Amino acid sequence: MKKKLRYGIIGAGGCGASKHLNSYSRLSDDVEIIAVCDIIADRADAVADRFNAEAAYLDYQEMLEKEDLDFVSVATPNHVHAPATIAALQAGCHVHCEKPASLTAELVQDMVEAKNKSGKKLMIGLNNRFNNWAQLSKKLVDAGRLGEIYHAKCGWKRRRGIPGKGGWFTTKAQSGGGPLIDLGVHFIDVSNYLMGFPEPIAVSGQTYSKFADGQPFNPRASGYTGTYDVEDLAVGMLRYANGCTMQLEFSWASNIDEEYTFVELYGDKGGLAYAKDKLTLIEDFEGNILKSNPVLAPDENWGNVESRHFVECIREDKEPIARPEEAVIIMKIICALYESAELGREVIL
Numbered sequence: 001m002k003k004k005l006r007y008g009i010i011g012a013g014g015c016g017a018s019k020h021l022n023s024y025s026r027l028s029d030d031v032e033i034i035a036v037c038d039i040i041a042d043r044a045d046a047v048a049d050r051f052n053a054e055a056a057y058l059d060y061q062e063m064l065e066k067e068d069l070d071f072v073s074v075a076t077p078n079h080v081h082a083p084a085t086i087a088a089l090q091a092g093c094h095v096h097c098e099k100p101a102s103l104t105a106e107l108v109q110d111m112v113e114a115k116n117k118s119g120k121k122l123m124i125g126l127n128n129r130f131n132n133w134a135q136l137s138k139k140l141v142d143a144g145r146l147g148e149i150y151h152a153k154c155g156w157k158r159r160r161g162i163p164g165k166g167g168w169f170t171t172k173a174q175s176g177g178g179p180l181i182d183l184g185v186h187f188i189d190v191s192n193y194l195m196g197f198p199e200p201i202a203v204s205g206q207t208y209s210k211f212a213d214g215q216p217f218n219p220r221a222s223g224y225t226g227t228y229d230v231e232d233l234a235v236g237m238l239r240y241a242n243g244c245t246m247q248l249e250f251s252w253a254s255n256i257d258e259e260y261t262f263v264e265l266y267g268d269k270g271g272l273a274y275a276k277d278k279l280t281l282i283e284d285f286e287g288n289i290l291k292s293n294p295v296l297a298p299d300e301n302w303g304n305v306e307s308r309h310f311v312e313c314i315r316e317d318k319e320p321i322a323r324p325e326e327a328v329i330i331m332k333i334i335c336a337l338y339e340s341a342e343l344g345r346e347v348i349l
């Protein structure tokens, strides 16, 4: 019988417990949950108990030194992703690190270099790539059904949805920014993935912070200091070396009718639009417009598919779908948009 993989987690908050530990605990033929680390002692103990882990730690360095782990998840606030991931890779672990990979492209590049040096796997938690609509869209694009893609749009807009207001999510030094880095990372990633990662060459955008005072703060948020120094809306436009362009729009709070996410791809042979869980394909056939809505199988739980894929990658020595090398490009785009908003002009990459 194959030996179970010894697993530990760094960061046992909402995502660590509900996505990572829940999904890895379902893979009990393959994975043994050994240790839980969180800087909040009660949380580390309670989560370790809940998932029958052998040990709870307050310090990830200590956990990595004492436990002989095969792989770890990193589900901490964003500013801890790079140091914890690099430490885990150097300790000989494969790493499943949450999105956004880190705060800057340089830090994500350091993570890629640590991964290459260690010979271990590193996957970023970009779960939207695993959705049925995204996988079918990728096949349609790769089969040439859209022809040349010359423009794209993507966004995720919330009416009222600021996470942990006053905690680490709304503190730039810990999160790197607001909805652009938090939500934007998902849909900028999936759009670029579908387009085959053309080279971005210029970004211009604007950010707004209009809801810092409007909604109640949440003193129970992790890392609460009452800080709100990030945007709540980011809009932008990107140019790629192949002539393609992309418009983006991400908000945590806006006065809109309802929350929605969307990706639109404009090709010279066809177009694809994903919105409100529906995928629409438009094609030109001898001057006639054909419109189809593929019947998509319901998505399996987002964490389960991703975690099962990562275990498969470790077991079968495969490259993960969500590669950190591509996360470097996504982070370049995000940081350039923040820079453009600060400078008030287009930024050339």
Ligand SMILES: NC(=O)c1ccc[n+]([C@@H]2O[C@H](COP(=O)([O-])OP(=O)(O)OC[C@H]3O[C@@H](n4cnc5c(N)ncnc54)[C@H](O)[C@@H]3O)[C@@H](O)[C@H]2O)c1
Pocket (backbone or CB within 6 Å): 010, 011, 012, 013, 014, 015, 016, 037, 038, 039, 040, 043, 058, 060, 075, 076, 077, 078, 080, 098, 099, 100, 125, 126, 127, 182, 221, 222
């Ligand atoms: N893939 C997704 O769609 C998705 C969804 C939610 C969150 N996330 C990501 O997961 C990460 C965590 O988000 P969350 O909502 O769980 O936040 P959270 O605040 O609920 O949990 C973060 C936990 O990390 C702990 N922590 C902080 N510093 C630490 C350190 N040095 N060592 C160990 N533990 C530490 C905190 O005490 C807290 O318990 C973020 O990067 C977020 O972007 C991803």
